[in-house]
Amino acid sequence: MTLVSVGEAAAVDSARQEPVACPRARRLRRLRRLAPAASVAAGTALIGTHGSVYGNWLIDxxxxxxxxxxxxxxGLGPVVQAGAEPVEGFSNPTWTVLLALARLVGLxxxxTLFGVPDYVLLPKALALLCCAGILAACYVAAARITRRPWLATIAVGAxxxxxxxxxxxxxxxxxxxxxxxIVGWQAVLVFRAVLDNRLLAWKVALSAGVLAALAALxxxxxxxxxxxYPLVVLGSLRRPLLWQSVRRILLSTAAFAVPVGGYVAWRYATFGQLLSSPSVAKGQDIPALEDMARPGELVEYAGAPAVLVVVALLGMLLAKAPWWRRGLLALLVPLxxxxxxxxxxxxxxMSQYRFATPIWVLGALIATLSAIEVFTRxxxxxRAWLSVGLIAAxxxxAASFTSHAQEFRTKPNISACYVADRFGRVFNAYADILGLRQASLLIPDLGGSALTSRLRLIDMAGLTHDRFAELARDHDKPGQRDYVYGEARPTFIxxxxxxxxxxxxxxxxxxERDYHPIHFDIYQGAxxxxxxxxxxxxxxxxxxxxxxYADTTTTRVEQSGAAWPRRHCGATLRPGQSTIPQP
Structure with missing residues (x-):
C-alpha cells in the first residue's frame, strides 16, 4: 500500500476540483485585470463620441x-512665420513643443493620416489620449478607497x-x-500620498513640484x-515632523522653480521681456473683490441643483469623517x-468657459468619490431616495448641457480653417492679382492665416507684435491708429x-485717404x-x-464660414496657397 502525505492528498483533491473551480476563477481574475483598461476605454469613448459632434472644428x-x-x-526659431521677428505669441510652451516634436517625426x-488632415487628427488624437490619462488617474484614486474603481472611472468619464x-x-x-x-495627476498624487502616509516622501515632493512646473508651462x-503640495503639507502639519515638512516643501518648490525659472530666463534672453506677448496684451489686472464671484458662472452653467447635491454630499462626508477624509481634503486643495x-x-x-477645464475634472472626481462613499454608508x-434626488438634480x-452643445455645434467660435481661407488664401490671391512679391497684412485673427499666408502679418491683437501688445494693454487707441497708419503702413487691412x-x-x-476698399463684409457692411x-x-x-475676385471668392468664403463651420480646409496648410477648398 502506498502512503500519501496530507499535502499530497490535498493537492489531489484540488486537482480533482480544478476543472470546475478554476475556469470560473480564471474568468474572474481576467475580468479584474481587464477592468482598469476597460473602464478607462469606456469613459474615453464616451468623451470622444461627444467630441465627434464638433467635427473638424479647431479654434483659430x-x-x-x-x-x-x-x-x-x-529650425526657424520661435517665430510665427518665416522672416518674422521672434515674439512669444504663444502661452503654452509644452503643447507647442509637443506639436513640434510630432512634426519632426512626420505626424x-x-x-493626411488615414484620409484626415493631420493638423486635425493629431491634436484631437492627443486630446483623446490625455482624456484616457485623466481617467487612468481617476481609477488610481478610486482604487484606493472603493472595491469597484471601474465603476467610479466610468462615472467620471460619463x-x-x-x-x-x-x-x-x-x-x-x-x-x-x-x-x-497634468493637474489631475498632481491632485491624485497628493491624494494617494496622504492616504498612504507618504506625503513627506522625497519622491512625492519632487513629483508634485515637477507636475506644478509642467502646469505652469x-x-x-x-x-x-x-x-x-505646500498647502497639503501645512494642512497635515505635526510638530515632530516640522523640519522634515519644511525640507520637503523646499524640495517641491525647487522642483517647480528650476524649470519655470529656466524658461523665464530663456524668455527674457530671447524676447527681452518677462511675460509672453498674449499676457502683455491681455493686461491682467489685480483682481477686485467682485471677481471672486465669477465661479458662480460655472454653478449656473453646471446647474445649481446638481452643484447643491454635490455640496451636500461633501458636507455629509466631512461631518461623518470617513477614514479617507484627509485624502478628500487634499483633493479639495487643487480644486x-x-x-x-x-x-x-x-x-x-471665447464661449463655453475655456479656462474651467481643470475644474470639471477635479469636480467630477470629487463628486463621484463622494457619491460612492455616501451610497455605501x-x-x-x-439609496433609493438618493438616486431619485440625483436624477432630479x-x-x-442635462437639458442645459444639451442646449449648449447644440448651440456651439451650430455656431462655434471662429475656426482655424475659416481664418486660413479668409485671411490667408484670399489675401494671397489679392497679392497675386496685383503682382506684389512683398506685401503686408493687418488682421485681427492670426492662427490659420499664419499657416497659409505668404504676406508679412501684423497682428492687431498684439499676440505677435510687442508694440501692439503694449498699446493694447494700455488701451491706447490713438497710439494704435498712429502705429498702423504712420509706422506699419500695411499693404492690406x-x-x-x-x-x-x-x-x-x-x-x-x-x-479712406490712403486705402481703396476691395470688399465689404457681407454681415457687418462698410x-x-x-x-x-x-x-x-x-x-x-x-x-x-x-x-x-472678391465679389465671387471672398463672398463665398464668408458664406461658407457660417454654413460649414465644422469643416477642415484641405489636406495641407502652406504659405502661398490661394485656392479655396469647396464646401
Whole structure:
C-alpha cells in the first residue's frame, strides 16, 4: 500500500476540483485585470463620441501654436512665420513643443493620416489620449478607497462627456487636455500620498513640484498649482515632523522653480521681456473683490441643483469623517486653487468657459468619490431616495448641457480653417492679382492665416507684435491708429468688429485717404472688410480685377464660414496657397 502525505492528498483533491473551480476563477481574475483598461476605454469613448459632434472644428487660437511648432521644427526659431521677428505669441510652451516634436517625426503638418488632415487628427488624437490619462488617474484614486474603481472611472468619464465646456475645449486644438491631465495627476498624487502616509516622501515632493512646473508651462495660470503640495503639507502639519515638512516643501518648490525659472530666463534672453506677448496684451489686472464671484458662472452653467447635491454630499462626508477624509481634503486643495485661478483671470472672449477645464475634472472626481462613499454608508431605502434626488438634480443640467452643445455645434467660435481661407488664401490671391512679391497684412485673427499666408502679418491683437501688445494693454487707441497708419503702413487691412471700435481704425480718416476698399463684409457692411493701399495698385483695371475676385471668392468664403463651420480646409496648410477648398 502506498502512503500519501496530507499535502499530497490535498493537492489531489484540488486537482480533482480544478476543472470546475478554476475556469470560473480564471474568468474572474481576467475580468479584474481587464477592468482598469476597460473602464478607462469606456469613459474615453464616451468623451470622444461627444467630441465627434464638433467635427473638424479647431479654434483659430490653436493654429497660432501650430504655426510656432512648424517654425521650431523647421529650425526657424520661435517665430510665427518665416522672416518674422521672434515674439512669444504663444502661452503654452509644452503643447507647442509637443506639436513640434510630432512634426519632426512626420505626424503633424505633413499631409493626411488615414484620409484626415493631420493638423486635425493629431491634436484631437492627443486630446483623446490625455482624456484616457485623466481617467487612468481617476481609477488610481478610486482604487484606493472603493472595491469597484471601474465603476467610479466610468462615472467620471460619463460626467466629463456630458459637459460641453470640457469636451469642446479638450478637442479645440488648444492645450486644455494636456493641462487637465497634468493637474489631475498632481491632485491624485497628493491624494494617494496622504492616504498612504507618504506625503513627506522625497519622491512625492519632487513629483508634485515637477507636475506644478509642467502646469505652469502649459497655461500661465498654472503657476498657482505650485501651492498644492505646500498647502497639503501645512494642512497635515505635526510638530515632530516640522523640519522634515519644511525640507520637503523646499524640495517641491525647487522642483517647480528650476524649470519655470529656466524658461523665464530663456524668455527674457530671447524676447527681452518677462511675460509672453498674449499676457502683455491681455493686461491682467489685480483682481477686485467682485471677481471672486465669477465661479458662480460655472454653478449656473453646471446647474445649481446638481452643484447643491454635490455640496451636500461633501458636507455629509466631512461631518461623518470617513477614514479617507484627509485624502478628500487634499483633493479639495487643487480644486480650490483652480477656482481661484478662474476667478482672477481676465474674462475670455471665447464661449463655453475655456479656462474651467481643470475644474470639471477635479469636480467630477470629487463628486463621484463622494457619491460612492455616501451610497455605501446608507441603507437600501436611503439609496433609493438618493438616486431619485440625483436624477432630479441632474435633469436640469442635462437639458442645459444639451442646449449648449447644440448651440456651439451650430455656431462655434471662429475656426482655424475659416481664418486660413479668409485671411490667408484670399489675401494671397489679392497679392497675386496685383503682382506684389512683398506685401503686408493687418488682421485681427492670426492662427490659420499664419499657416497659409505668404504676406508679412501684423497682428492687431498684439499676440505677435510687442508694440501692439503694449498699446493694447494700455488701451491706447490713438497710439494704435498712429502705429498702423504712420509706422506699419500695411499693404492690406482687414477691419471688422469688435476690433474696429476697439481701436478706432475704421473711423480714422487716413483709412479712406490712403486705402481703396476691395470688399465689404457681407454681415457687418462698410467700412468693415478688406482694404488695399492706394500706392500698391497700379491702375484701375487691376483694382477692378481685385474687386471682381472678391465679389465671387471672398463672398463665398464668408458664406461658407457660417454654413460649414465644422469643416477642415484641405489636406495641407502652406504659405502661398490661394485656392479655396469647396464646401
Amino acid at each position: 487660437d490653436a493654429a497660432i501654436s501650430f504655426a510656432y511648432s512648424r517654425s521650431i521644427a523647421q 503633424f503638418d505633413r499631409g 460626467i466629463l462627456a456630458a459637459i460641453p465646456s470640457f469636451v469642446i475645449w479638450t478637442f479645440s486644438g488648444l492645450e486644455n487636455s494636456l493641462y487637465a491631465l 502649459t497655461r500661465p495660470e498654472g503657476l498657482i498649482y505650485a501651492g498644492v 480650490g486653487l483652480a477656482l481661484l485661478a478662474y476667478a482672477v483671470l481676465e474674462p475670455d472672449w 446608507i441603507g437600501r431605502r436611503g 441632474l435633469l436640469p443640467s 482687414h477691419i471688422r468688429e469688435p476690433w474696429s471700435s476697439g481701436t478706432g481704425l475704421a473711423a480714422d480718416p487716413r483709412l 467700412p468693415h472688410g478688406d482694404w488695399v493701399r492706394k500706392d500698391a495698385v497700379t491702375d484701375d483695371a487691376a483694382l477692378a480685377r481685385l474687386r471682381s
